[in-house]
Amino acid sequence: MGKGFFVTGTDTGIGKTTVSCALLHAFAAQGKKAVGMKPIAAGSENGQWHDVELLIAASNIRAARECVNPYAFDPPVSPHLAAQQAGVEIDLAVIQRAYQALSNQADIVIVEGAGGFLVPLNAQQTGADLAHALNLPVILVVGMRLGCLNHALLTAQAIKAAGLPLAGWVANCVDPQILMLEENIATLERRLDASLLGVVQFGNEIDMGNIALLVGKE
Ligand SMILES: Nc1ncnc2c1ncn2[C@@H]1O[C@H](COP(=O)(O)OP(=O)(O)O)[C@@H](O)[C@H]1O
Ligand SMILES: [Mg+2]
Numbered sequence: 001m002g003k004g005f006f007v008t009g010t011d012t013g014i015g016k017t018t019v020s021c022a023l024l025h026a027f028a029a030q031g032k033k034a035v036g037m038k039p040i041a042a043g044s045e046n047g048q049w050h051d052v053e054l055l056i057a058a059s060n061i062r063a064a065r066e067c068v069n070p071y072a073f074d075p076p077v078s079p080h081l082a083a084q085q086a087g088v089e090i091d092l093a094v095i096q097r098a099y100q101a102l103s104n105q106a107d108i109v110i111v112e113g114a115g116g117f118l119v120p121l122n123a124q125q126t127g128a129d130l131a132h133a134l135n136l137p138v139i140l141v142v143g144m145r146l147g148c149l150n151h152a153l154l155t156a157q158a159i160k161a162a163g164l165p166l167a168g169w170v171a172n173c174v175d176p177q178i179l180m181l182e183e184n185i186a187t188l189e190r191r192l193d194a195s196l197l198g199v200v201q202f203g204n205e206i207d208m209g210n211i212a213l214l215v216g217k218e
Helices: 016-029 050-058 079-086 092-105 127-134 148-161 181-191 209-214
Strands: 003-009 034-037 040-042 071-073 108-112 138-143 166-172 196-200
Touching: 003 016, 003 092, 003 127, 003 148, 016 034, 016 050, 016 108, 016 138, 016 166, 016 196, 034 050, 034 092, 040 079, 050 108, 071 079, 092 108, 092 127, 127 148, 138 148, 148 166, 148 181, 166 181, 181 196
Parallel strands: 003 108, 003 138, 034 108, 040 071, 138 166, 166 196
Antiparallel strands: none
């Protein structure tokens, strides 16, 4: 049975897919069978869900698409609204079964959440319930821009409240204009109770050199 990580972020559009793909490549380079999963994708372009395509391309084993991506919706809106509009109820048991199937095939499953950690999935549940149902250590991608310290600390608190370990965090520099980048990163290093897995400069390739920090937390 493979091990998994749940990749969440301080917001949407801050690098979860980018980091998830880098993690898949890094685990593959260690000789592991690594597969990506996007349980819920909302927002298609020309009949394609970019996150799903990128994760499939970054995986080194082929898995059934319905397991990689059990739920896909066209409009780029919150999963609970997209599902409601489509007349679908997002069921965590469906996602759990899909995850199990991937986990039986792979050494590592990288699960990319939708939006931020507390994004609503249906009338009652949020992304935190999904991460809890899968019972996975969480990797937090922080989109380094003004306001991210608050978002990062709130997200870390929500991960703790969900009873899940924070396996590590990644500083992804999505704003080339950010002031005091080093000081912001140092602030989070002091205040987040987890290892800094990597710093990604704006426009640069991701170096997941610190992926070794995840070994043992798989
Ligand atoms: N460090 C970076 N430098 C420049 N662009 C980035 C960086 N990280 C992500 N991006 C770009 O920002 C956009 C959102 O990233 P993505 O990984 O899709 O975020 P998410 O999965 O959180 O929505 C993509 O176009 C991606 O290529
Ligand atoms: Mg994404």
